[in-house]
Amino acid sequence: MFNLDPALTALHGAPSPDERSAIGVLGGLGPYAGLDLVRSVFDETEASHDQEHLPVTLVSYPGRIPDRATWLADETAPSPLPAMLEVLRRLDDAGCSVVGIPCNTAHAPALYDRLQDGLDADGREITLVHIVDAIVARVGEVAPKATTIGVLATTSSIENRLHEIGLEAAGFHAVVPDATHQAAVQNAIYGPRGLKAFSAPPLPEARDALLSASRALIEDGAQAVILGCTELPLAVPEADHGGVPFVNSTRALARALIRATHPAKLRRGHGR
């Protein structure tokens, strides 16, 4: 026999198939949201023992990535772009073929398009999976008959119409919170007692504010409610609000990453 150890062959020869299709996670936006995406990839994978799980690399360097919403509102503030691009290059160097960014706000065109431009300028072929595409695909899975979709997200995402544009392009009608509820949602994320400060565990008041805003969206006709900020499922982990499905953007992104790399391993009929 020429090779007793298949792992050795894989390491010293060409990259193994496993390696070429690794999933990258640009984490730290925030740290727990990055972790939640990795966990969702594991949870959404058909696997009965360790070795059947998918290859994932997480780079979580929160100290180097200034807040996205602050910079989107004022481009003279410290930019998250260089550090995010550097992490993407590392994930590419580490053999990842696709990357998920578990931060809805970072998908605003003023930021996301420049990340893609930066990768293109470098000649990098790593594929970014857009979280809004993943969410729209997931709406079709969890609420196949829904036509009106509610959106809970940061004020930055709402002002940029990030989810609305994607939903409308796919033929949905989008509803967003009124100014009072939106301020409460934003406070539940960024406030001194919000999810960015207290995520493990979150404080009950953050959860209450999110459920109250969700209820108002349902009263406005929403037949599904998007949790369109990766911090939100940390406080609202359940699958639905009184029978109206939540669409968890982290889980949607996890499923899109698996579908893009190992479609046969995508768990069926599970989760939100």
Place this chain on the structure above:
Amino acid sequence: MFNLDPALTALHGAPSPDERSAIGVLGGLGPYAGLDLVRSVFDETEASHDQEHLPVTLVSYPGRIPDRATWLADETAPSPLPAMLEVLRRLDDAGCSVVGIPCNTAHAPALYDRLQDGLDADGREITLVHIVDAIVARVGEVAPKATTIGVLATTSSIENRLHEIGLEAAGFHAVVPDATHQAAVQNAIYGPRGLKAFSAPPLPEARDALLSASRALIEDGAQAVILGCTELPLAVPEADHGGVPFVNSTRALARALIRATHPAKLRRGHGR
């Protein structure tokens, strides 16, 4: 002004202090145990917003790393060594200064010492933090008066006396399960309904077997019980067993990694 953007300076100049002290996690052994170590690093860090969290890179390539216990019992079985060394090299290349391996079994000298030898042969300076050293340090924190310590671990670790040797070197008396309880602990990890197959969530019978073995150790005089396999806290997340502290090996390793890189950020008086 020469540089409007501090992040840009950090990226194109020397590595930032943040970067030089990144924590690496050799994950995939199993996947959820790797995730649990990253979460424990976050949980044990003093931080009030995203940017205060520590830099962490997780590489979880379970498909390339054969089972450690199987190889330790029979070195003609597929070896986990080459793939584990390759992940360690990657974590070094990615700027990590220390690495934790969230798998107690992998710290058996026959495996761990060869990982260290491989790094030395490469001239790599990245530091491996030994999980048993971390556990012994943690015993002193959670049970400062204890002299007799119980060990729950894989049969491989028990047969290698992995934890016992470390505990005895530090002046403790170690107690381990009898053959019947040890078989039940092993089954709770590796059995068809054990934690390697069902970790999210674990099945109640795995938890029951672990608590029953723990109770027997306490009856044998244990004043603290080490959860000496990183799968175990997935089924036994609580801090103590009727007042006798559990020492969670994952949390102990997380604290040792923070202490080795950012001691001022180590959370005080928290967790197990």
